Amino acid sequence: MDEYSSGFCIRASRGGNGGGTGTKCGRWNPTSEQVKLLTELFRSGLRTPSTDQIQKISSQLSFYGKIESKNVFYWFQNHKARERQKRRRVFHVDDEPNNHHPLQHPKLTPTKYYGDDINDVVEQERVIETLQLFPLNNLSEAHSERLRLFTDNCKENGPFAYNLGPREMDHPTLDLRLSFV
Amino acid sequence: MDEYSSGFCIRASRGGNGGGTGTKCGRWNPTSEQVKLLTELFRSGLRTPSTDQIQKISSQLSFYGKIESKNVFYWFQNHKARERQKRRRVFHVDDEPNNHHPLQHPKLTPTKYYGDDINDVVEQERVIETLQLFPLNNLSEAHSERLRLFTDNCKENGPFAYNLGPREMDHPTLDLRLSFV
DNA sequence: CTGTTATGAATGAACG
DNA sequence: CGTTCATTCATAACAG
Numbered sequence: 001m002d003e004y005s006s007g008f009c010i011r012a013s014r015g016g017n018g019g020g021t022g023t024k025c026g027r028w029n030p031t032s033e034q035v036k037l038l039t040e041l042f043r044s045g046l047r048t049p050s051t052d053q054i055q056k057i058s059s060q061l062s063f064y065g066k067i068e069s070k071n072v073f074y075w076f077q078n079h080k081a082r083e084r085q086k087r088r089r090v091f092h093v094d095d096e097p098n099n100h101h102p103l104q105h106p107k108l109t110p111t112k113y114y115g116d117d118i119n120d121v122v123e124q125e126r127v128i129e130t131l132q133l134f135p136l137n138n139l140s141e142a143h144s145e146r147l148r149l150f151t152d153n154c155k156e157n158g159p160f161a162y163n164l165g166p167r168e169m170d171h172p173t174l175d176l177r178l179s180f181v
Numbered sequence: 182m183d184e185y186s187s188g189f190c191i192r193a194s195r196g197g198n199g200g201g202t203g204t205k206c207g208r209w210n211p212t213s214e215q216v217k218l219l220t221e222l223f224r225s226g227l228r229t230p231s232t233d234q235i236q237k238i239s240s241q242l243s244f245y246g247k248i249e250s251k252n253v254f255y256w257f258q259n260h261k262a263r264e265r266q267k268r269r270r271v272f273h274v275d276d277e278p279n280n281h282h283p284l285q286h287p288k289l290t291p292t293k294y295y296g297d298d299i300n301d302v303v304e305q306e307r308v309i310e311t312l313q314l315f316p317l318n319n320l321s322e323a324h325s326e327r328l329r330l331f332t333d334n335c336k337e338n339g340p341f342a343y344n345l346g347p348r349e350m351d352h353p354t355l356d357l358r359l360s361f362v
Numbered sequence: 363c364t365g366t367t368a369t370g371a372a373t374g375a376a377c378g
Numbered sequence: 379c380g381t382t383c384a385t386t387c388a389t390a391a392c393a394g
Contacts, residue, residue: 027374027385074375081380082373089232089250208370208389229382255370262384263369 028071033064038075047080049073209252214245219256228261230254 030038041049041057049057049072058069211219222230222238230238230253239250 029374029386071374075373077379078374085380089235089254210370210390252370255372258382259369259371261382266384 028067030067030071030075031065034061034067037061037064038072038079042076042079047076049076209248211248211252211256212246215242215248218242218245219253219260223257223260228257230257 038057038061046053054069054072058067058072061067061072219238219242227234232250235250235253239248239253242248242253
């Protein structure tokens with residue numbers, strides 16, 4: 001379909017900063033509000049929204065700017081993946097076999113990783129209810145109790161078994177001796 | 182050369198909805214040695230180091246100054262991307278500005294053209310002996326003789342991004358009520 | 363001190 | 379899903 005038509009060139013100053021620079025647009029550029037809300041949802045525990053959820057979220061967020069379902073879809077996917085990756089990588093930092101530092105470091109120990117606040121909400125599969133994180137007055141609609149169980153978490157969602165099996169790299173005999181200096 | 186100690190200003194960038202100006206400050210500033218070594222690795226063919234490799238490299242380079250895994254990760258990502266980017270310029274130069282792409286779809290992108298194949302290095306023949314960090318699977322049956330040395334056999338990778346979420350509970354008129362009814 | 367360049371960092375999009 | 383690519387943003391480094 002051509003719901004894009006005009007495409008989206010409205011760029012919101014998300015990074016703050018004058019923003020005037022990002023006059024170019026080619027990909028979705030979420031507004032601060034959109035990001036904030038998406039983040040809230042994520043923090044609430046939403047990890048893999050279903051199609052319906054994506055649709056709804058998208059609709060709601062469209063109020064703050066151009067947005068499509070796929071954007072929401074990708075956002076969650078990326079956010080989740082990134083969260084994991086980040087965690088994965090922040091594991092070492094100070095495991096140097098050679099603790100001989102001829103160099104004097106007045107303040108080494110930069111184990112600070114951007115205040116990564118990885119509060120994983122692994123035990124919240126009932127996000128559905130939690131999704132009402134927005135305290136808009138008790139709302140008249142209260143909430144639908146039958147909202148079915150969004151068991152997307154354990155959804156099969158996998159028509160293809162796909163067992164590519166990541167060739168478990170044989171113990172990398174990493175030598176990596178950067179000695180050629 | 183730049184032998185600055187470089188400081189670190191952990192600062193949140195995004196999420197600066199409204200008021201907050203996403204002022205970022207402080208970023209890794211590699212030392213000459215670090216850059217040299219990274220370049221060597223790159224030149225010898227390392228393009229997408231695995232997590233393990235990244236960690237090792239990071240550890241080793243920390244000897245020359247502050248550095249984190251992500252720095253290494255980004256460095257390679259950027260370096261590689263840069264190469265390609267530049268390469269692209271030289272190749273196409275300025276074909277025809279016919280930029281009428283079919284736009285993107287939620288999950289269908291027929292415009293899949295980049296099969297990428299132009300990023301292979303061509304001079305990593307002299308892989309330094311000390312750089313044998315490539316696990317090269319041994320299951321080379323017979324037709325595996327070619328094995329792209331270190332094209333993209335690596336896995337595990339990923340940048341970490343974003344930071345904590347600003348608790349700026351001050352949304353004017355949030356409607357985001359994802360009532361799944 | 364100011365404009366420009368180089369490059370670190372971030373993230374949307376998409377592949378396998 | 380985890381990984382990888384491409385593009386953009388921000389800032390240290392540098393030239394004038």
